[in-house]
Amino acid sequence: MFENLTEKLQRVFKNLRGQGKLTEEHLDAAVGQIREALLDGDVNVGVADELLAKIRAKAQGAEVMLQLSPDQQVVKIVRDELTELLGKHARPLFSSRPPSVWLMVGLQGSGKTTTTGKLAKWLSSHGHRPLVVSTDVYRPAAREQLAQVARAIGLPCWAATGTDKPLEIVRGAIREAKLSAYDVILVDTAGRLHIDKELMTELGELKRELQPSEILFIADAMIGQDAVRSAGEFHRRLGLTGVVLTKLDGDARGGAALSIGKVTGAPVKFVGIGEKYDALEAFYPDRIVSRVLGMGDVMTLIEKAEQSVDAKKAAEFERKLRRNEFTLEDFRDQLRQLRKMGPLEQIIGMLPKLGPLANLPKDAQVDEGRLKRVEAIINSMTAAEREDHSLIDGKRRKRIASGSGTSVQEVNQVLKQYMQMRKMIKQFGPAAAKGKLRGLGKLSGLS
Amino acid sequence: MITLFGKPEPTLLERLKESVGKTRSQLAARVEDLLAGDRQIDPALLAQLETALLAADLGVRTTREILQAVRDKVERRVLADGAQLKTELKNQLLGILSGNGTALPAAANPTRGAESAGTAAPRVIFVVGVNGTGKTTTIGKLAHRLREEGRSVLLCAADTFRAAANEQLDVWARRAGVELIKQKPGADPAAVVYDALSAAAARSIDAVIVDTAGRLHTKSNLMAELEKMKRTAAKLVPGAPHDVLLVMDATTGQNGLSQAREFTSAVGVTDIVLTKLDGTAKGGIVVAIVRELGLPIRFVGIGEKIQDLVPFDPQTFVNSLFD
Numbered sequence: 001m002f003e004n005l006t007e008k009l010q011r012v013f014k015n016l017r018g019q020g021k022l023t024e025e026h027l028d029a030a031v032g033q034i035r036e037a038l039l040d041g042d043v044n045v046g047v048a049d050e051l052l053a054k055i056r057a058k059a060q061g062a063e064v065m066l067q068l069s070p071d072q073q074v075v076k077i078v079r080d081e082l083t084e085l086l087g088k089h090a091r092p093l094f095s096s097r098p099p100s101v102w103l104m105v106g107l108q109g110s111g112k113t114t115t116t117g118k119l120a121k122w123l124s125s126h127g128h129r130p131l132v133v134s135t136d137v138y139r140p141a142a143r144e145q146l147a148q149v150a151r152a153i154g155l156p157c158w159a160a161t162g163t164d165k166p167l168e169i170v171r172g173a174i175r176e177a178k179l180s181a182y183d184v185i186l187v188d189t190a191g192r193l194h195i196d197k198e199l200m201t202e203l204g205e206l207k208r209e210l211q212p213s214e215i216l217f218i219a220d221a222m223i224g225q226d227a228v229r230s231a232g233e234f235h236r237r238l239g240l241t242g243v244v245l246t247k248l249d250g251d252a253r254g255g256a257a258l259s260i261g262k263v264t265g266a267p268v269k270f271v272g273i274g275e276k277y278d279a280l281e282a283f284y285p286d287r288i289v290s291r292v293l294g295m296g297d298v299m300t301l302i303e304k305a306e307q308s309v310d311a312k313k314a315a316e317f318e319r320k321l322r323r324n325e326f327t328l329e330d331f332r333d334q335l336r337q338l339r340k341m342g343p344l345e346q347i348i349g350m351l352p353k354l355g356p357l358a359n360l361p362k363d364a365q366v367d368e369g370r371l372k373r374v375e376a377i378i379n380s381m382t383a384a385e386r387e388d389h390s391l392i393d394g395k396r397r398k399r400i401a402s403g404s405g406t407s408v409q410e411v412n413q414v415l416k417q418y419m420q421m422r423k424m425i426k427q428f429g430p431a432a433a434k435g436k437l438r439g440l441g442k443l444s445g446l447s
Numbered sequence: 448m449i450t451l452f453g454k455p456e457p458t459l460l461e462r463l464k465e466s467v468g469k470t471r472s473q474l475a476a477r478v479e480d481l482l483a484g485d486r487q488i489d490p491a492l493l494a495q496l497e498t499a500l501l502a503a504d505l506g507v508r509t510t511r512e513i514l515q516a517v518r519d520k521v522e523r524r525v526l527a528d529g530a531q532l533k534t535e536l537k538n539q540l541l542g543i544l545s546g547n548g549t550a551l552p553a554a555a556n557p558t559r560g561a562e563s564a565g566t567a568a569p570r571v572i573f574v575v576g577v578n579g580t581g582k583t584t585t586i587g588k589l590a591h592r593l594r595e596e597g598r599s600v601l602l603c604a605a606d607t608f609r610a611a612a613n614e615q616l617d618v619w620a621r622r623a624g625v626e627l628i629k630q631k632p633g634a635d636p637a638a639v640v641y642d643a644l645s646a647a648a649a650r651s652i653d654a655v656i657v658d659t660a661g662r663l664h665t666k667s668n669l670m671a672e673l674e675k676m677k678r679t680a681a682k683l684v685p686g687a688p689h690d691v692l693l694v695m696d697a698t699t700g701q702n703g704l705s706q707a708r709e710f711t712s713a714v715g716v717t718d719i720v721l722t723k724l725d726g727t728a729k730g731g732i733v734v735a736i737v738r739e740l741g742l743p744i745r746f747v748g749i750g751e752k753i754q755d756l757v758p759f760d761p762q763t764f765v766n767s768l769f770d
Contacts, residue, residue, distance in 0.1 A: 036507050039501060039506075039507050039701075040506070040507055040701055041701070042700035042701050042702070044502070045498050045501040045502050046498070046502070049498075107698065107723075107726070108579070108581065108723065109578070109579025109580060109581060109696060109723075110579060111578065111579055113610075138751075139615070140614070140615045140617075140618030140619060141611040141612075141614035141615035141617070141618060142611075142615075144610075144611040144614045145609070145610045145611035145612075145614075145615070146610075147611075148610035148611050148632075149610045152610065193723075193725065193726045194726070194727070195726065195727060220579060220696075220698070222577065222696075222699050222700060222702040222703075222706075223698045223699065223700060224504040224698060224699055224700025224701065224702075224703075224728070224732065225501065225502045225503065225504050225700065225728075226504070226697075226698050226726070226727055226728035226729070227698075227700075229727045229728075230698070230726070230727070230728075247577070247578060247579075247663065249663060249665075250577070250663035250664065250665050250702070251663075251664075251665045251702065251705055252700070252702040252705075253701075253702070255700070256700070275608075369668065
């Protein structure tokens with residue numbers, strides 16, 4: 001996301017080094033670069049120009065900060081402005097009298113149904129009892145889709161029978177929620193164009209009757225300039241309470257988040273970052289702006305690591321390290337924990353492009369398949385072999401290779417990597433546990 | 448031969464205009480107003496024009512190039528007033544769009560024209576794209592179109608990933624009155640392609656349309672899956688897939704270029720279908736795509752009804768950018 005902006009600005013200010021003062025000329029060039037970056041990132045042109053006017057005024061009036069170079073100073077101003085536009089982190093809203101109703105609205109294909117499933121899962125893992133219901137009586141198999149999604153995540157879906165009126169469907173769901181003590185009803189509505197009078201009126205009616213605590217606009221991260229019109233019109237009609245930005249796991253820069261924030265004032269509350277139902281995250285504007293400016297998203301990374309690392313296993317691992325018993329079994333555990341953190345590309349995207357990581361290619365291709373094969377190889381060993389790798393002779397290697405569908409070379413490679421890591425751990429003791437990321441990076445052909 | 452690429456029909460053009468015209472005019476930036484009659488060409492006007500082009504998702508580079516060409520003519524006093532400027536802008540855009548396909552080296556597109564005429568082998572059409580662009584709906588409409596032309600059509604439900612994808616395509620198959628080949632959810636999509644092409648050969652079907660799961664172009668494993676489907680098709684029907692249609696949502700911003708590039712390099716996109724043009728989004732990113740990749744735009748989607756897929760017409764499209 002906007003990774004190039006910092007680089008571009010550095011180029012603009014390169015000649016300035018040593019002068020220590022911003023000239024009008026430099027500022028013009030810098031503003032031009034920022035504009036291009038924002039537009040390339042799909043920030044609406046009107047929104048971008050307004051932002052730039054503010055940035056320019058601030059840069060001109062800025063007191064010279066001795067500790068910052070001019071490019072850093074401009075980046076700081078840009079960052080502050082973008083953060084301000086996106087607002088503070090906002091928590092989802094619940095009604096004081098359950099069930100709370102959350103209305104999911106948006107254009108066709110923005111990802112409402114998938115997001116409904118993800119939110120239900122998120123709610124359920126945060127102590128709620130969600131019920132999902134679809135009022136999409138128009139698109140072929142839309143209601144069937146939500147029912148299947150609910151089944152896949154093991155949560156209830158209200159299957160309204162005998163009616164195809166959105167309002168009646170939701171009334172049934174509310175009755176059911178009261179009877180069975182569901183506290184949040186997620187209403188998945190049909191995708192519609194913001195200029196479709198009839199369907200927009202239908203949403204207005206749903207809102208009046210249901211008094212939802214959240215009206216979430218589901219927006220595709222790949223959306224371009226038109227975001228201001230669609231989001232603006234949905235907001236004008238319904239009064240949006242929040243935005244969910246979907247498909248952020250691709251390479252779209254997601255500047256629409258800024259455009260939508262500008263025209264609706266509604267905060268982005270969640271972001272969708274993958275095809276799996278747990279690929280939904282709470283949205284922290286300060287973090288995404290840092291990522292936008294190429295500063296990495298270390299906070300999210302730390303949070304992810306905390307979530308996926310099993311505390312008991314970690315303690316056990318540390319004990320083993322102390323006693324120098326790092327077996328292939330532990331090696332596999334480490335691999336699994338790393339993979340649980342999510343797709344490696346995603347994790348790498350969060351790392352700051354600094355220090356040893358500075359030269360990491362922007363689109364570092366991580367071969368997830370290779371990690372899977374390593375796991376398969378270890379899985380194909382017997383328990384005794386995993387405990388004591390010295391048992392594994394040529395014959396056993398052949399067996400492991402055919403068992404895991406790999407080659408003897410690959411088995412050799414895995415054993416070599418394992419031995420290197422073991423040696424490293426022996427040398428440095430538990431402190432080397434911190435280096436495990438690096439060791440595993442090598443495995444996936446990263447370093 | 449199956450005329451996927453027929454001439455635009457005027458009645459449909461009128462429908463597009465009508466559908467696009469709905470309430471868009473109130474919301475859209477009115478380039479038309481900027482360029483009314485004898486308005487003097489000055490820097491302020493050019494800046495407004497730039498904003499309008501950017502707001503249509505043409506992107507920084509394409510906008511800059513178009514404006515530069517115009518500015519040159521203004522300086523040489525070839526263009527005198529707003530009306531002439533508008534004509535010139537439209538010509539610039541038409542120039543790019545009617546380069547439609549020619550920028551593509553012939554070698555990169557070997558299947559085009561390699562008709563399976565005279566043989567029983569069906570024409571195989573892959574429909575690909577990122578999630579939520581309208582692939583399945585487009586397939587329903589395309590099947591209807593081919594049926595109207597008197598072709599026999601078979602649909603292949605190779606989106607085995609998304610919940611209820613089969614059911615959705617099934618409804619469209621019934622609406623279009625064509626047969627559908629499917630397997631269980633989670634099945635190998637290449638296996639469904641295999642089944643569909645075998646069935647098509649046995650029944651001497653004219654065209655097989657393959658629905659694929661939406662996928663982000665950055666996911667290399669999913670792109671590899673598409674390549675595998677393509678290889679499977681080629682094994683059964685020489686030269687297949689004959690068409691690889693990339694379905695793109697008109698609301699798509701600058702990311703569209705990256706989508707087109709990645710899908711083309713993985714599965715050799717032959718044409719673009721621009722969907723959801725009945726909203727307020729203008730789909731200007733396709734100008735950048737045609738300019739950079741030379742991919743032709745074949746159809747546009749203009750509504751939810753089965754007839755709402757019409758051949759792309761550059762003139763109408765360019766006019767709509769200025770409405």
